[in-house]
Amino acid sequence: xxxxxxxxxxxxxxxxxxxxxxxxxxxxxxxxxxxxxxxxxxxxxxxxxxxxxxxxxxxxxxxxxxxxxxxxxxxxxxxxxxxxxxxxxxxxxxxxxxxxxxxxxxxxxxxxxxxxxxxxxxxxxxxxxxxxxxxxxxxxxxxxxxxxxxxxxxxxxxxxxxxxxxxxxxxxxxxxxxxxxxxxxxxxxxxxxxxxxxxxxxxxxxxxxxxxxxxxxxxxxxxxxxxxxxxxxxxxxxxxxxxxxxxxxxxxxxxxxxxxxxxxxxxxxxxxxxxxxxxxxxxxxxxxxxxxxxxxxxxxxxxxxxxxxxxxxxxxxxxxxxxxxxxxxxxxxxxxxxxxxxxxxxxxxxxxxxxxxxxxxxxxxxxxxxxxxxxxxxxxxxxxxxxxxxxxxxxxxxxxxxxxxxxxxxxxxxxxxxxxxxxxxxxxxxxxxxxxxxxxxxxxxxxxxxxxxxxxxxxxxxxxxxxxxxxxxxxxxxxxxxx
Amino acid sequence: xxxxxxxxxxxxxxxxxxxxxxxxxxxxxxxxxxxxxxxxxxxxxxxxxxxxxxxxxxxxxxxxxxxxxxxxxxxxxxxxxxxxxxxxxxxxxxxxxxxxxxxxxxxxxxxxxxxxxxxxxxxxxxxxxxxxxxxxxxxxxxxxxxxxxxxxxxxxxxxxxxxxxxxxxxxxxxxxxxxxxxxxxxxxxxxxxxxxxxxxxxxxxxxxxxxxxxxxxxxxxxxx
Ligand SMILES: Nc1ncnc2c1ncn2[C@@H]1O[C@H](COP(=O)(O)OP(=O)(O)OP(=O)(O)O)[C@@H](O)[C@H]1O
Ligand SMILES: [Mg+2]
Numbered sequence: 001x002x003x004x005x006x007x008x009x010x011x012x013x014x015x016x017x018x019x020x021x022x023x024x025x026x027x028x029x030x031x032x033x034x035x036x037x038x039x040x041x042x043x044x045x046x047x048x049x050x051x052x053x054x055x056x057x058x059x060x061x062x063x064x065x066x067x068x069x070x071x072x073x074x075x076x077x078x079x080x081x082x083x084x085x086x087x088x089x090x091x092x093x094x095x096x097x098x099x100x101x102x103x104x105x106x107x108x109x110x111x112x113x114x115x116x117x118x119x120x121x122x123x124x125x126x127x128x129x130x131x132x133x134x135x136x137x138x139x140x141x142x143x144x145x146x147x148x149x150x151x152x153x154x155x156x157x158x159x160x161x162x163x164x165x166x167x168x169x170x171x172x173x174x175x176x177x178x179x180x181x182x183x184x185x186x187x188x189x190x191x192x193x194x195x196x197x198x199x200x201x202x203x204x205x206x207x208x209x210x211x212x213x214x215x216x217x218x219x220x221x222x223x224x225x226x227x228x229x230x231x232x233x234x235x236x237x238x239x240x241x242x243x244x245x246x247x248x249x250x251x252x253x254x255x256x257x258x259x260x261x262x263x264x265x266x267x268x269x270x271x272x273x274x275x276x277x278x279x280x281x282x283x284x285x286x287x288x289x290x291x292x293x294x295x296x297x298x299x300x301x302x303x304x305x306x307x308x309x310x311x312x313x314x315x316x317x318x319x320x321x322x323x324x325x326x327x328x329x330x331x332x333x334x335x336x337x338x339x340x341x342x343x344x345x346x347x348x349x350x351x352x353x354x355x356x357x358x359x360x361x362x363x364x365x366x367x368x369x370x371x372x373x374x375x376x377x378x379x380x381x382x383x384x385x386x387x388x389x390x391x392x393x394x395x396x397x398x399x400x401x402x403x404x405x406x407x408x409x410x411x412x413x414x415x416x417x418x419x420x421x422x423x424x425x426x427x428x429x430x431x432x433x434x435x436x437x438x439x440x441x442x443x444x445x446x447x448x449x450x451x452x453x454x455x456x457x458x459x460x461x462x463x464x465x466x467x468x469x470x471x472x473x474x475x476x477x478x479x480x481x482x483x
Numbered sequence: 484x485x486x487x488x489x490x491x492x493x494x495x496x497x498x499x500x501x502x503x504x505x506x507x508x509x510x511x512x513x514x515x516x517x518x519x520x521x522x523x524x525x526x527x528x529x530x531x532x533x534x535x536x537x538x539x540x541x542x543x544x545x546x547x548x549x550x551x552x553x554x555x556x557x558x559x560x561x562x563x564x565x566x567x568x569x570x571x572x573x574x575x576x577x578x579x580x581x582x583x584x585x586x587x588x589x590x591x592x593x594x595x596x597x598x599x600x601x602x603x604x605x606x607x608x609x610x611x612x613x614x615x616x617x618x619x620x621x622x623x624x625x626x627x628x629x630x631x632x633x634x635x636x637x638x639x640x641x642x643x644x645x646x647x648x649x650x651x652x653x654x655x656x657x658x659x660x661x662x663x664x665x666x667x668x669x670x671x672x673x674x675x676x677x678x679x680x681x682x683x684x685x686x687x688x689x690x691x692x693x694x695x696x697x698x699x700x701x702x703x704x705x706x707x
Contacts, residue, residue: 006586006595010579017578017616392574395535396632397563397591399556476562477535479574481526 011409021385025378025414025460026421032371033422033456037448038429039364043357045434045442059092059121059314059342061324063331066338071310075337082330082339087323089316090120095300096311099158099293102274104148110158110293112300115139121316125289128152129281132296136194136213138277139294145282152279158293159274160303175237177203182302183262184275187215187254192276193223194302195258197232208232210255214276220251228252232259264305273303368459375463379411383467387474394476407468408461415460419453426452484547486511486639486671487532492541492551494527494694501527502538503694511639514662514672516682519691525675528691529644532673533566534558546639563592567633571645573625575617582613585632592636603631607661623654630661640671647681659684 015022063079065071073093080091095112115131129152132139138158140150150156175181179199187193191214200206208229212220222228222245231243238260244252277299283289301307317324324341331339383390390403427444434442487509494502501524509515517525530536531543534550535558543551550561562568575584585600604610607627617625626646633641643662647655659681662672674685682688686705690697 001586001595001597003590003594006590009583010587010590013578013583388574389576392576393587393591394559395533395562395568396588397559399559399591402591475535477530479568479570479572 007405007409010406011413014406014410015413021378021382022410022414025375025382026418028371028374028378029414029418029456029460030421030425032367032374032459033418033452034425034429035367035422036364036371036455037422037426037452038433039360039367040451041427041430041442041445041448042433043360043364044445044448045430059316061315061317061328062340062342063313063315064338064340065311066332066336068336071312071337072308073310074308075334076310076313079331079334079337079339082327082334083315083317087317087319089318090117091313091315092117092121093297093310094312094314095297095304095309096292097160097300097304099160099303101148101156102159103157106148108144108293109291110295110300112295112297112304114297115294118294121314122285124285126284127281128284129279132280132294134213135211135296135299135302136275136277137280137296137299139281139283140279141290141292141294142282142284143290144293145279150279152282154279156277156279156293157274158277158303159272161272162304175199175203177201179203179264181237181259181262181264182273182305183258183260184273185254185258185261187212188220188248188250189214191215192274193220193251193254193258194275195255195262196302197259197262199237204234204236205232205259208259212251212255213278215248215251219245220248222248223251223255228255237262273305275299275303371456372459372463375411375414375460376466379407379464379467380470383407383471383474386471388479390471390474391476391478394474395479400472403472404468407464407471411460411464412457415457416453418460419456420449422456423449423452485509485544486513486546488542488544489528489532490542490544492528492531492538492543494524494531494536495539500694502531505541505691505694505696507689507696509640509671509673511671512666512669513687514666514685515674516685516688517673517675517691518677518679518682518688519697523691524694525691526644527694529642529673529675532640533568533642534561564636565639567636567638567641569626569629569633569641569643569646571648573617573622573629573649575625575628577617580614580616581609581620581628584617584628585635588632588635600631600635603635604628606634607631608657621654623650623657626650626654626658627661630658634665634670638670640673641665643672643674645675645677647676647678655681 063071063076068075076093080088092113096109097112098107099110100107115133118125119131127139138156140156145151177199178201181197181199182195184192184194193215194211195208197208198206210224210229212223215221215223228245232239239256242252242256277295283294295303297307317327319327328339328341331337393403426448430442485508487507489505489507492502492505493500505528517528519525527536531538531551538551541551542549545561545565550558553561576587579587582597582600582604585603586595586597589595589600601610601613604613607630609624609627609631612620612624620628626649630646633643647658650658662674663684666672672685674681676682683702683704686702688700688702690700
């Protein structure tokens, strides 16, 4: 038999045949590991949990369409008058449409919104990167980001197809007097150049705006400047030729063809519209928003050709419950819109999240220490109880090293068992806490099991150090004294 | 060269001289009994010979090496390689079976060998009890296991402190027969005892009194 086999035989015999004592040590390690593992699970899950909790810290009133097929900006404007301006913390409009990402054959719910307001009504949103600030920028929900593998600065090409049945639009009619137009065409490097224009009373171009964000700023970017765009003012569509920016012929011609293929942006159009969006942020909320794309209202209007329609407005209003009831009633008086109260917790500090994590961390450290003290005490008692045996082993020729190895072996074995138990019970514990405190279940982190095992083995090994030191000091002569 | 030479050894606890200028020589293959009243220093001497304690002064030459000057690590090696110990209180690891207790000794010495351990148990007539825990064995049986454990690594010296002190007549005879066998095989035996019958089977008896060697008696009936 090898030495290692004998070592294992001795260690397991010690644990199995001296059950009651070892059960106490195992219990303390197991309970420690359970709490530890549970707290770690919660620690990791807290942001998710709290995200869900904090959603109620944001909006407390939502505006919805009432009677009308959809909410409109003007109706919202009207409804907002019911709230004293100084009590409105934020009001975030949302317009939801499905947009396709043709290259991936996927389609996503896309929200057009006002990001300055989003930060006021949804402070729990956590964004990796930043919120969109410019046109053609998109905030991607984490779920989507993982699904299609986009990262910050990736470019997504999104296509909006209006619902079928909208009447075909006559191009000539589109270019009628007073129309707002939008169009896009490929410029240099297949990047899309977007153009919007407004026609005057005689159907001539009154103003032109070019968005050449996909083009080289110093070259194609010049097409955004007035020096270039002014040449179109006063012309009727279609325009025959363009006075190109030198060195940016492709971009210049893209502007021309965008204008010549432009469609009304101020009325429903059945034309599919495609634009490239740069990913500037990845959104984590712990909620369904992770499955959405977010673009600016302006982009949404350009994509859908509709700047008026909204689906919902989330408002954060700082007022008492009675006041809020009054506001809601006032809104109810108005046509086409109604307000609804959303329950929320009074304190709206995202800082609570950090504090909670710090607390969990602290408790984890304390539990770790307590476990160590408990295991250490138990092992100390074990060493005292086994003085005779240790003396005997030494008298038989055990070196200090083998005494150390045997006790450490027992300690680590206990740590292993305790860790496995703790890992499993810990998940149950975390689940219990989560369901009772946060009202939602948590996902099992498989990585936590090995972490719990390694941690509790380390803790019990550490706890054994002092008892082992005492064991090594035991004098073999005590066996002859016959105490 | 003698196997063991104790020269002018004293062991002093405070102002108590547990051993006072002791001189003893033991040759290889000797069977020596040590007698003396309680507190006369017998166990103290066994501890020193067994490398579990060091004398306050004097030399203890084991195979010519003065073990009173060696490091603890060296003493551990000597205990492991040259000495087999038998105690009055048996001392077994209480959660290991009889055969496992013997294998512990092998484990520290070299490699555990269950077959050999079982053979040693057979020698003390306990092969059938190999899988029993100490609590399931009688005192006499436990002491026989300890004898088997002491001889498993073929030590040069077997030190026994009151090996029969807790045994009845029958078990005492079994143990003494085993000692006689070991002696015939050339093992050196040093046995501390209060019992004249145990001393009688040894070649000679050293009597300690107040930490000194009072007299040394050669057994007249030895070999008869
Ligand atoms: N560690 C110690 N500290 C102080 N005094 C000690 C120590 N060990 C032994 N003594 C003393 O040394 C003397 C000799 O003790 P020892 O154990 O050698 O006696 P013994 O001959 O074996 O007696 P017994 O027959 O009762 O076993 C005793 O008086 C004892 O009290
Ligand atoms: Mg004694």
